[in-house]
Amino acid sequence: xxxxxxxxxxxxxxxxxxxxxxxxxxxxxxxxxxxxxxxxxxxxxxxxxxxxxxxxxxxxxxxxxxxxxxxxxxxxxxxxxxxxxxxxxxxxxxxxxxxxxxxxxxxxxxxxxxxxxxxxxxxxxxxxxxxxxxxxxxxxxxxxxxxxxxxxxxxxxxxxxxxxxxxxxxxxxxxxxxxxxxxxxxxxxxxxxxxxxxxxxxxxxxxxxxxxxxxxxxxxxxxxxxxxxxxxxxxxxxxxxxxxxxxxxxxxxxxxxxxxxxxxxxxxxxxxxxxxxxxxxxxxxxxxxxxxxxxxxxxxxxxxxxxxxxxxxxxxxxxxxxxxxxxxxxxxxxxxxxxxxxxxxxxxxxxxxxxxxxxxxxxxxxxxxxxxxxxxxxxxxxxxxxxxxxxxxxxxxxxxx
Numbered sequence: 001x002x003x004x005x006x007x008x009x010x011x012x013x014x015x016x017x018x019x020x021x022x023x024x025x026x027x028x029x030x031x032x033x034x035x036x037x038x039x040x041x042x043x044x045x046x047x048x049x050x051x052x053x054x055x056x057x058x059x060x061x062x063x064x065x066x067x068x069x070x071x072x073x074x075x076x077x078x079x080x081x082x083x084x085x086x087x088x089x090x091x092x093x094x095x096x097x098x099x100x101x102x103x104x105x106x107x108x109x110x111x112x113x114x115x116x117x118x119x120x121x122x123x124x125x126x127x128x129x130x131x132x133x134x135x136x137x138x139x140x141x142x143x144x145x146x147x148x149x150x151x152x153x154x155x156x157x158x159x160x161x162x163x164x165x166x167x168x169x170x171x172x173x174x175x176x177x178x179x180x181x182x183x184x185x186x187x188x189x190x191x192x193x194x195x196x197x198x199x200x201x202x203x204x205x206x207x208x209x210x211x212x213x214x215x216x217x218x219x220x221x222x223x224x225x226x227x228x229x230x231x232x233x234x235x236x237x238x239x240x241x242x243x244x245x246x247x248x249x250x251x252x253x254x255x256x257x258x259x260x261x262x263x264x265x266x267x268x269x270x271x272x273x274x275x276x277x278x279x280x281x282x283x284x285x286x287x288x289x290x291x292x293x294x295x296x297x298x299x300x301x302x303x304x305x306x307x308x309x310x311x312x313x314x315x316x317x318x319x320x321x322x323x324x325x326x327x328x329x330x331x332x333x334x335x336x337x338x339x340x341x342x343x344x345x346x347x348x349x350x351x352x353x354x355x356x357x358x359x360x361x362x363x364x365x366x367x368x369x370x371x372x373x374x375x376x377x378x379x380x381x382x383x384x385x386x387x388x389x390x391x392x393x394x395x396x397x398x399x400x401x
């Protein structure tokens with residue numbers, strides 16, 4: 001089990017909690033040259049950035065300074081990934097409402113091996129929607145539960161947001177909603193596909209609509225292959241290609257892997273023999289790898305198990321790379337509800353005894369570890385039904401919106 005002296009840490013909620021052994025005169029910091037100060041602060045770990053912003057107006061504006069962002073981007077100690085991510089519902093919200101409380105969201109920091117309670121999304125107010133649609137890198141897309149009318153993209157670190165223009169078509173909840181960030185330009189695209197206003201065999205269902213942050217506009221870009229229905233997952237991004245789970249509605253088995261090229265706007269069928277088992281598989285992607293998390297029955301052990309498969313992008317064949325240890329599978333409730341991947345980390349999350357539990361796989365070490373249980377705040381009456389699990393990792397950044 002992954003050990004940690006602190007399993008839960010508040011960020012930005014109490015700027016007085018950090019104390020230095022020696023009192024430093026405020027005049028010392030204020031007298032430092034701006035470039036030197038920004039260079040020093042840019043190398044701080046991610047959690048400290050939220051704390052330092054509470055010190056003074058000058059430091060609060062640092063994430064918006066171009067020199068600070070440039071230094072941060074070149075820093076050798078890049079901020080690590082946070083996964084999984086949990087949003088706590090406000091107990092005052094009706095249980096049928098899928099809204100979440102922007103004052104309470106948490107993520108497991110793979111660098112410090114502890115849960116971080118992240119600062120409230122103060123950039124959003126009462127007029128903004130309250131549902132996490134999708135996330136990518138350090139950006140979150142917020143919207144309504146069953147509509148794409150009021151989409152907002154925000155960066156929790158810089159506290160900036162952008163209200164997106166209306167979509168060209170009228171969408172019910174899309175089967176596929178994905179976000180892709182361009183690492184070179186910092187721009188992003190939001191992809192909608194599989195319009196639930198139509199049946200899968202209707203031409204309207206096959207429409208793909210893409211928002212480009214560079215043009216600040218939506219465009220119709222591509223059609224889903226005929227006779228395919230997309231699964232309601234976020235998709236897996238790999239080398240500007242978005243991979244999605246699909247099926248032939250007449251057969252009913254989710255065994256097809258489709259791919260959407262973000263550059264050409266074309267859909268293709270990649271594989272029709274995705275490893276599957278007793279439950280729907282999860283397609284995940286990291287850098288140049290596409291993987292599937294499948295739950296299968298192990299005839300030797302006479303028990304269900306979780307297996308990771310990787311797709312050879314050249315031969316289009318699948319190979320098994322790892323199996324979740326049985327005790328960890330039992331620990332997450334014998335069911336994978338969500339999968340999150342970022343770089344070297346693959347996280348599978350399930351529910352047991354009304355609490356979220358996760359197991360983490362390190363590809364470079366070929367090793368599974370248990371993630372400490374999410375520390376529920378009992379004093380605020382938050383239980384399982386008041387938590388929304390995101391399948392997107394959160395990688396803190398200073399990306400513009």
